[in-house]
Amino acid sequence: MQNHTIVTLKKGEGRTIKAGGAWIFDNEIDTIVGTFTNGDVVTVHDFDGYPMGKGFINQNSKIRIRMMTRRADQEIDTEFLRMRVQNAWDYRKQVMAGGNDRDLNGSDADYLLPGIGTTGRADLNCCRVIFGEADFLPGLVVDKYADVLVVECLALGMEQFKETIVALVKEVLLADGIKIRGVYERSDANERKKEGLPKVKDFIGEEFDTNVEIVENGVHYMVDVVNGQKTGFFLDQKYNRLAMQRICKGKKVLDCFTHMGTFALNAGIAGASGVTGLDISEYAVQQAEANAKLNHLEDTVHFRCANVLDELPKLAAAGEKYDVVILDPPAFTKSRQATKNAIKGYREINMKGLKLVKDGGYLATCSCSHFMTQELLAKTVKEAAKATHKRLRQVEFRTQAADHPILWAADESYYLKFFIFQCVDEK
Secondary structure (H helix, E strand, C coil): CEEEEEEEECCCCCHHHHCCCCEEEHHHEEEEECCCCCCCEEEEECCCCCEEEEEEECCCCCEEEEEEECCCCCCCCHHHHHHHHHHHHHHHHHHHCCCCCCCCCCCCCEEECCCCCCEEECCCCEEEEEEHHHHCCCCEEEEEECCEEEEEECCHHHHHHHHHHHHHHHHHHHCCCCCCCEEEEEECCCHHHHCCCCCEEEECCCCCCCEEEEEECCEEEEEECCCCCCCCCCHHHHHHHHHHHHHHCCCEEEEECCCCCHHHHHHHHCCCCEEEEEECCHHHHHHHHHHHHHCCCCCCEEEEECCHHHHHHHHHHCCCCEEEEEECCCCCCCCCCCHHHHHHHHHHHHHHHHCCEEEEEEEEEEECCCCCCHHHHHHHHHHHHHHCCEEEEEEEEEECCCCCCCCCCCHHHCCCEEEEEEEEECC
16 A cells, blocks of 8 residues: 655665666665555655655565655556556567557567568567566566466565556557456466565466467467466567577577477477477476477477486587587576576586587577676686687677566666577687
């Protein structure tokens, strides 16, 4: 609930929100005047009484306040939330469909992929509609998979607005002719514990079939929104997968940490001569194989359950070489303290991957941890190339798809870094 509590910052603090971010930490606060319950919306003042805006407070969390608005006189009501939702959807229509939104379900609209110059189908069939702080709705994620929404709420203060926002998303999409048949909540991440919240996996509204067929880059997938990773599918690599289509035609491809087969299937649909996908999860491999059949690619795209770190040296020892090796590992670090060990992990996996790339072949490598900066990842890959006597020619550097916008000053919103290199033997 909103109340009249005023939180005043210490002198010299609030640097993050002054730079455009959304978080105020516990050690930045000087005084709190008024009574409140955790989750309430409070007004924030700078040390000199200057109004900074409103956000919701939670004393269970080191992130003490998450800002909702920079206007101290703004009521956080349904109309305010409608404005936020409408802005988020209008942004996706613009940046994901190339400005052409004739069919927002992705069946008849063309887009021009920035930096690739390839025309195809609009990918609003599946996209992230709300990306937390980057859409000024902190702690909330809403993903659209065809006619299903999946919601993840990671902040106590957002719980009170969650179902209102879901209803507003459905209204806004319906105005563009998109009818949502069901909503599922996947608030089962460990971050909930830090907010003093229980994990939740359940329907919001009526139950429905939670296996959903989506189309991305011309590839069909069956997404299990109940048991899949995160909210069911990794949407953020959308255009990175599409970028690989251009490189993989006629090539022998190895896709490591394939998950549901996403990069492998993009290689297959682009006309790769043969694709092998590796993943340690038997369930993921089963999903990937089913998706290969769904796309009639089972003759050229094959999957195997294996520990990638163990399997790559075995392939190298057997003399295997690939035209394209794709490394899409899970985050090796989820904290600043673990970054040093993560660097070793990224160096090791890139060395093992590079040894399997043919002279003149290609390596795609990435990190999905915001603690592993672009500069740090580049340095680590450079060290791996030196150790394996490979010369790297950068084809391009990419990041997360534009439906996962990066809010400057909110470092956590910039997490995915994706390099494509040509690899040349030293000679």
